[in-house]
Amino acid sequence: MARYMDETLAIEAEEEQDPVSHPQENISSFTNQTDLKVFKALKEYQPATRMELCDKTGIARTTIYDALTRLMVMKVVTKYSPPVSTKGRPKVFYRTISE
Numbered sequence: 185m186a187r188y189m190d191e192t193l194a195i196e197a198e199e200e201q202d203p204v205s206h207p208q209e210n211i212s213s214f215t216n217q218t219d220l221k222v223f224k225a226l227k228e229y230q231p232a233t234r235m236e237l238c239d240k241t242g243i244a245r246t247t248i249y250d251a252l253t254r255l256m257v258m259k260v261v262t263k264y265s266p267p268v269s270t271k272g273r274p275k276v277f278y279r280t281i282s283e
Contacts, residue, residue, distance in 0.1 A: 218243060222251040223280070226261060231277035252278055 225240045226232055232240070234248050241248070255261035262281050265274040 216251070216254070218247060219251045219254055222248060223255055223260065226255075226278060227280050230279040231264075232279075233275055233277055237278070 221241055222237060222243065225237055229236065229240055234245055234252065237243070237248050237252075238245050243251075252261060252263070256263065260281055261278055263276055263278045265276050268274045
């Protein structure tokens with residue numbers, strides 16, 4: 185968890201220095217093929233959970249989690265949880281940010 189927080193803080197610090205003007209510009213600049221594959225799968229099957237993305241792409245769950253984190257930092261993907269009326273942890277869904 186600490187590693188994730190350190191990486192997130194470092195990425196946020198970089199964003200403050202070099203803001204991105206338009207999220208769609210980021211899509212063409214993906215350098216990581218995994219991020220691109222996850223983004224394309226999410227565009228096709230949204231909204232989707234991490235496990236659904238694992239099933240659709242064949243990518244490991246932890247790799248999906250890392251890719252989604254990077255995509256959220258790039259502001260091209262967002263996550264949400266629908267309200268639930270039962271006990272337990274709610275499902276977390278991901279979707280692309282529409283322009």
